[in-house]
Amino acid sequence: MATEQREPIAVIGAGYVGLVTAVGFSELGNDVWCVDIDAEKIAMLRGGGVPIYEPGLDQAITANRERLHFTTDLGEALERARLLFVAVGTPPTYSGDADLSAVHDVVDSMPTSDRHALVMKSTVPVGTGAAIKRIFHECGKPDFSYVSCPEFLKEGSALEDFRRPDRVVVGDDGGWAGQAVVDLYAPLEAPLVRTDVASAEMIKLASNAFLATKISFINEIANVCEETGADVLQVAQGVGLDARIGPRFLRAGIGYGGSCFTKDVSALKQLAANTGYHFQLLNAVIEVNELQKRRVLGKLERRLGSLVGQEIALLGVAFKPNTDDMRGASSRILHARLLADGAMVRAYDPVAEDEARPLMQGARFARSALDALDGADACVLVTEWAEFAELDWSEVAKRMRGKVVVDGRNFLDREQVIAAGLIYEGIGR
Numbered sequence: 001m002a003t004e005q006r007e008p009i010a011v012i013g014a015g016y017v018g019l020v021t022a023v024g025f026s027e028l029g030n031d032v033w034c035v036d037i038d039a040e041k042i043a044m045l046r047g048g049g050v051p052i053y054e055p056g057l058d059q060a061i062t063a064n065r066e067r068l069h070f071t072t073d074l075g076e077a078l079e080r081a082r083l084l085f086v087a088v089g090t091p092p093t094y095s096g097d098a099d100l101s102a103v104h105d106v107v108d109s110m111p112t113s114d115r116h117a118l119v120m121k122s123t124v125p126v127g128t129g130a131a132i133k134r135i136f137h138e139c140g141k142p143d144f145s146y147v148s149c150p151e152f153l154k155e156g157s158a159l160e161d162f163r164r165p166d167r168v169v170v171g172d173d174g175g176w177a178g179q180a181v182v183d184l185y186a187p188l189e190a191p192l193v194r195t196d197v198a199s200a201e202m203i204k205l206a207s208n209a210f211l212a213t214k215i216s217f218i219n220e221i222a223n224v225c226e227e228t229g230a231d232v233l234q235v236a237q238g239v240g241l242d243a244r245i246g247p248r249f250l251r252a253g254i255g256y257g258g259s260c261f262t263k264d265v266s267a268l269k270q271l272a273a274n275t276g277y278h279f280q281l282l283n284a285v286i287e288v289n290e291l292q293k294r295r296v297l298g299k300l301e302r303r304l305g306s307l308v309g310q311e312i313a314l315l316g317v318a319f320k321p322n323t324d325d326m327r328g329a330s331s332r333i334l335h336a337r338l339l340a341d342g343a344m345v346r347a348y349d350p351v352a353e354d355e356a357r358p359l360m361q362g363a364r365f366a367r368s369a370l371d372a373l374d375g376a377d378a379c380v381l382v383t384e385w386a387e388f389a390e391l392d393w394s395e396v397a398k399r400m401r402g403k404v405v406v407d408g409r410n411f412l413d414r415e416q417v418i419a420a421g422l423i424y425e426g427i428g429r
Ligand SMILES: NC(=O)c1ccc[n+]([C@@H]2O[C@H](COP(=O)([O-])OP(=O)(O)OC[C@H]3O[C@@H](n4cnc5c(N)ncnc54)[C@H](O)[C@@H]3O)[C@@H](O)[C@H]2O)c1
Pocket: 012, 013, 014, 015, 016, 017, 018, 035, 036, 037, 038, 041, 087, 088, 089, 090, 102, 105, 106, 121, 122, 123, 124, 151, 152, 153, 154, 155, 259, 260
């Protein structure tokens, strides 16, 4: 914990990024005014509740309670803090561009000031910072500072990512605010990348687009492995040990999901298109990812024939383990496709059930994995929660009506599943 006097800051938007950023800085000793327009969320936080599931977050909020101030009143934050971190949502629009309406609501609510800076954590298209500075000029607020400080945390390990970031990117056009943000992050001793605003914005989009490309690439390799008799796990190991490539994001499966990859890849593609450039590679990345989820249906049909009336169990529904986030979750597409093909869907997830229920209508939610598997004709492992590695497959075999296990993340012990008398279908094996 810090001993020196640290600068008070504000974080606008108390979602996955905003809340983690607020809590992370409070751990470093900063007083943080965390502002959200969602009065229910703020009331919950004030009452000691935590609106999202993120490992370690509730303990960290409790431990730093006296430095965390949750409010719906932006005025309070403006009075206390000069650095205003913006962490509001930027979901995709129908056209695939980023929806910046929440960002613009924040910009419009800023007063005339030479003391404040907006520090953009939300992922925004390249050119957004320049546009906001133009708005400030046109609205008689030319001295309002602006810094781009994109966020790279991963849900499921977000707090750890705040504490030990791979890098901190600070983009500005000179002035006091950029250095103030650098000073704020200094205790983390992370590699620092100082850039102009547009480059910082592009670093975020390019990073997510590259990671999504790596996933779609290994998924294409997996599909060719299935046709040629190679095993993608062995292939990925051999490829990933090349230091120029690296082992991470080379896990074949049913495709990426979540709020960020899907929307950021599409936003970058649209951004390029808006300038007249056709980003061909990203079209393929997106298409491969879409098809990858649907390949599971093909695997089930090859084993079961028609899916009409078949009971299919989905193990895990969150878009990845250790989160309750259902945005862009592959389970939603599988669920919709299975219902459309006449199957009955039952599902189990250790934490995401409440989020999932309204999004997966028609699915029956079970209390445990075994309960979901009881009487099922087939199961699909969708989210690689650690507890699924501990399943007793002999017990599963007794409970299931059918025998088909589709391991959508190549996560299970194939030999154990087969030894229990079940049929194992991985991805690319
Ligand atoms: N979730 C991630 O893993 C992640 C990682 C890196 C970057 N990002 C980016 O960070 C941004 C936020 O993402 P998130 O997942 O935290 O979103 P989120 O939807 O969880 O949170 C956004 C919050 O902003 C609040 N909000 C909206 N308008 C507001 C306003 N005018 N004033 C105050 N609060 C307002 C909402 O009520 C909500 O609580 C997005 O641009 C996203 O792309 C997300």
